[in-house]
Amino acid sequence: MPLQVKRLLLAFAVFIAIMLVLKYFLTPDSWREYGAYRGKALTEISGKEAKYVEMETCAECHDTIAGLKTQGLHVSVQCEICHGPGYKHADDPDNNDLEIPRERQFCLRCHTKNMASPQDIIKQIDAVEHNEGEECITCHNPHQPWL
C-alpha cells in the first residue's frame, strides 16, 4: 500500500477515534430514552414558566364578568384571546395589567366580512357600511354581545 494512503488511513482512524470519544462524552445522558431525542427535553419544556391561565382562574376574581360571559355568544372565547396572556396578572394583579382592547379594528379581526371564514359560526359585518367610525363596544358588550 502506498505510503500516503497508509498515512491517510491513519489520519482517518485518528479522526474517527476522536469522534467516538466526543460521541461518548458529549451525547446527552437522556438521548434515546424514549426515541430519537433527549428524554430530559420533556421536563425542560414542562418546567418553563407558564404564560396562560384558564378561564376558571380569571373567574375566581372576575366572577361577574365570567357569569355574564356564560350567557353570551362569546361563551367559548377564552378571556386571554382578547386580553392576552394572564399568568403574571393572576400571580400579581397589582403590578401586571392586562390589555383592554376597545378599538373597532380589534373586533374586526374576527368579525369583518371574510368569505373564507365560517359565516354561521362567526358573525360577520361589512366594515365599510356598518356604522363606520363608531367603536363596536358603544353598542355591543364584548362579554355578552347581542345581534
Add this chain to the structure above:
Amino acid sequence: MESLYEALANLDGFIYPNEIALNWDLLIVMYPYITGLVAGAFILASLNRVFDIKALKPTYEISLLTALAFMLVATMPLITHLGQPLRFYEMLITPHLTSAMAIFGFVYLWYLMVVLLLEIWFDYRYDMVIWSQQKKGFMKFFYKALTLWISDTSPESRKTDEKFGYFITVIGIPSAFLLHGYVGFIFGSIKANPWWSTVMMPVIFLFSAMVSGIALVMFIYMAINYLRRKKTDIFCLDTIAKYLFYILILDFTLESLDQIHRIYEADESFDILKILVRGKLFFTFFIMQIGIGTLIPITTLGVLQFKKPRERTRKILYLIISIFVLVGIFFMRWNVVIGGQLFSKSFYGFTSYKVNLIGGTDVSLSLLWFIVPFFILAFLIWLLPPWKKFVEKTN
C-alpha cells in the same frame, strides 16, 4: 401581543394560528443556496477531471477550493437560525435514521471529509511537499503538517496521487448529486405542503445547484484574474458558458415539467398556488427567477453559441450572466422556502413575510454567511495557489 396583532394585519383570508409567522426565514433560504454552490462548483471540477475537458483546466483548482470554502460555512445558516450555538455539535454526534434532517451529519461529513478534502489533498500533495521544502519557519511546518509529514515526490507517488484523486472524483460525482439531492429531498418529502411535495424536487435542486455553482466559478475565475491583473482564458470561459447553457436548459426544462405537471394535474391545492404565484411570488418567481435568472441568460448564452462578438464584449456578457444566474437561483431558493410557507394548508388564505432589514438578524447573518466563504476562499487560494502548482515541470 403587540407583535401578534401586527402579524394579524398582514394576513389574507383564513389561516391556521401556527402559520401566521414563518418558521423558516431568509437564513433557511441561504442554506440550500450555499449548499448548491458547493455541489455545483464540485461538479464543474469533476467535468474537467473525469471527462477530461482540458479547456476547463484553469478552473479546476478554483472550483475545488470554492466548493471547500462554501462547504465550510454550509451549516452556519442552519446553526444560527436554530439559535442554539452551544448544542450544534449534537447534529454530528447523535445522527439517526428517523428524520431526513438528522441524516445531515452523515451527508455533510461524508462529502467534506471523504470527497472534498481528500480530492484537494491528493491534488496538492506533491506541491505541498515542494512548498514545505521552499518555505521557512511556521509555513514550513504548516505545509509539512498538511502533507501528513510525507515528503515522497517520486513519480510512483505522483501516479498514486493521480489514481486516487481520480477515484475520489468518480465517487465525488454521485456524492455531490446526493448532497444536493438530499437538500431537495428535505423539501420534497414534506407531503403536507403541495408547493414542496414533489419527487422532482431533489432533481430540480440538483440541476439548479449545478447552474449556480458553475456561474459562481465563472464569476470567481474572472474576478481572480482581474485582481491578479492576468488575462482571462477566453476559451475556458467559452467552454464554461457552453456547459452553463446546456445545464440551464436542462434545469429550466425540468422546472417547467414540474409546473406543467402541477398545472395539468390541478389538484385541490392548485387554486391557492395559482394565486400565490401570480400574487405574492410574482416578482420573485416570474421576474427574478424566470426572467433575470433563466430566460435572459439562456437567450444570451444561446446567441453566443452561434455568434461570437469581440472577446471583451463576451467577457462583459459572461460576467453579467454569471451574476444574473446567481441572483436567479437565489430567488429560486426563496420561492421554494418562503413561497411554501406563505399559503395556509387550509388552502383558504395567506400570510406574508418581510425580511428584517433593520433590527432583525436574518439579513445581516445571511449576508455574513454569504461573504465569509469569499474570505475563506481568499485564504485557501493564498495557501494553495493554483498558479504555483508544479504540473508543467514534471510533465
